[in-house]
Amino acid sequence: MTLELISIKRLTEFDEDPDISWLQQDYEDCTEAEQILYKDQDKKRLDALNNDEWNFIGIQAKAEIHINGISETITSPGLWGIEDDSDESYLEEIYQEQKDELAEMLRELGFSDAQLLEAVN
Numbered sequence: 001m002t003l004e005l006i007s008i009k010r011l012t013e014f015d016e017d018p019d020i021s022w023l024q025q026d027y028e029d030c031t032e033a034e035q036i037l038y039k040d041q042d043k044k045r046l047d048a049l050n051n052d053e054w055n056f057i058g059i060q061a062k063a064e065i066h067i068n069g070i071s072e073t074i075t076s077p078g079l080w081g082i083e084d085d086s087d088e089s090y091l092e093e094i095y096q097e098q099k100d101e102l103a104e105m106l107r108e109l110g111f112s113d114a115q116l117l118e119a120v121n
Contacts, residue, residue: 002066006064007063010060012059013058
């Protein structure tokens with residue numbers, strides 16, 4: 001069997017079904033002042049979401065490979081429910097975690113660490 005690793009890239013997609021329950025909490029364990037503050041912040045964030053000022057995304061690592069000359073795409077499971085206006089360093093951290101998961105999958109298929117290193121550079 002001939003294995004060729006073409007590339008590993010970041011895949012960012014719109015999250016069509018995010019969990020927004022954290023924006024609709026009661027904050028029962030907080031003081032009344034904290035409840036008012038947090039509910040107000042959450043309402044503003046939810047309104048901004050509803051006005052498409054930000055969205056939720058998912059991040060995966062995607063590998064393009066050839067197995068006996070046939071092109072295939074393999075993706076990591078991904079992490080979803082990420083706020084797309086998060087700091088780029090956080091998004092990159094998630095991508096790195098996804099690359100690590102994908103690397104384990106690719107090793108199970110028979111790709112070497114050298115091939116993995118070459119594909120991400």
